[in-house]
Amino acid sequence: MAPPLAHGGDLDAARTLFPDAPLPWIDLSTGINPVPYPGPPLEASAFRRLPSSADLAALNAAAAKAYGVADPAGIVAAPGTQILIETLPRLVARGRVAVVGPTYAEHEAAWTRAGHAVTPVADLEAAADVVVVVNPNNPDGRTWAASALLAYAERQAARGGLLVVDEAFADLEAVESLGGHLRPGLVVLRSFGKTYGLAGLRLGFALAESGFAARLAEALGPWAVSGPALAIGRVALADAGWRRDAAILRGADANRLDRMIARAGGRVVGGTRLFRTADFSDGPGLFGRLGAAGIYVRRFAAAPSRLRFGLPADRTEWCRLSRILK
Template sequence: MTRETEEAPIRHGGDLGEARRLFPQAPEPWIDLSTGINPIPYPWPAPEASAFTRLPAPADLAALEAAAAEAYGASPGQVVAAPGTQALIDLIPRLRRPGRVAVVGPTYAEHAAAWGRAGHAVATAADLAAARDADVAVVVNPNNPDGRVVPRRDLAAAAAALAARGGWLVVDEAFADLEDVESLCAAAPPACLVLRSFGKTYGLAGVRLGFAVAGEPLIGTLRRGIGPWAVSGPAIAVGRRALTDPAWLREAAAARGRDAARLDALLASAGGRIIGGTRLFRTAAFPDGPALFGRLGRAGIFVRRFEAAPERLRLGLPAGEAAWARLAAALAG
């Protein structure tokens, strides 16, 4: 395992302020492909006025969590809602004493950063086998940015081994909703916490809603750590509606799958070697990644770059034919 050292600033997707600083002459409006958010959002309902003017009722929150349990195949009572998965990523490391944490990577950088801030000794592991001596193992499944998938049987075995020595397995399934992966939500092994993102799947990142799935006593500990009224009334209303619409989810998975294949073809035609990804983003290596990042930026198209692998770029999916056409033209040079 590779030990993490001093925390460096983390570059996130979606920062169009950075895009405008880097490329002040780029045409507007920007096409932001730097996130892995569904570009075709769920047609959210207008919440009743009371969702804004009163505190969320416990019964409403319970109904939201029940809808999430049904959607994720989890047991009732094993789901807790939060104001986004990032809030959970920050909270979970503070729920146990500092120890040794292995993050299977490279992956979403906030996991290692959050555990480090909470005083844990953090190391990057190439796979679950390399994390066998840790007190906590963290896996993003499917992984961001390469789309790597760890089979459920391997995750369940790791969870059992960690539980036997008082450890935890944290599985971030932020991109699992639209993928053909075996979720751990239905099994909820002891000492395992599964994270699910609402905003990425439903294209409603601004709602700030996410979920954790776990058995007792972990789910109770997490619920107490989050505290009351953590999720807003409007988020509860929108979340309940979307999570009880499986037909929309099936259609979105099929449509985004077609979009991902279309994006792969575009990237390959521009000389890219497809590394992987999910139905919501694709990662490719290019002969000159930094030059292509600059060319796209000057065309008003913002994508993700990686300091540790400058040849690689990650692109989300365009929203609409006009955006697809701009991307194709910029890639063609």
């Protein structure tokens, strides 16, 4: 069995690496909004009873509006995007899969676990039964125009293939979602927890033409999403003003982080409003200094000079990070 993939957010690993680090830890190893959505108060019944079909329909309607999907039948709600990444490969006949990268490693891992022949590729020109692209990409923030992705989806559909576009970081970015252009041969993934700072709620969505969406929902089974997640997700997705404000505020934070990285001698190579990726002359050394100070960032085994920084949550965290980067 292959060893588990390394992910951001693993503070147990940070504590093992740096047992003497001061507390509390500042976890900058993820791309999760550090300022969470102020969730509404929940009725006790959301915890006591099984979610109803009306609850799910209300969530799907809010998601359809937020993501520009004309028909809520094209929305599949799930307990986090990760389960969708795991489920999709089991709904497709085994074949050749191209994953445009380097990118989020779970895509390649999930298709491989399901018995597909997976090849990492540098761009969309690969000829494969399934092509996976993350837009904006994690960790370098690379983006693709909607027109290019839709043209590729048309080619995939014509040959009986599939294009999977992971838009996990699209909510706060100036990229055009494919949610309003669903068609056969195209599946779009959307993350709720990253944008709204509520990753522990476990909520994500797949957007697809209604036939494939129905197959995916059936594979997930009944009551896939918890009652509290349905209630909070419905309210948050309907709050377009909060999303607009979050994009502005997190954009300012990302610019501030860029300046701090530059002062530390780093070269920003990409990112989104929720994370910045940079190269340093001594990436491992800086990772160690940050860790010893109780600040955990994301490192990459294949690129030791590269570190990815999430956004600090408040003034105290910004000051602690600034002291080390100076």
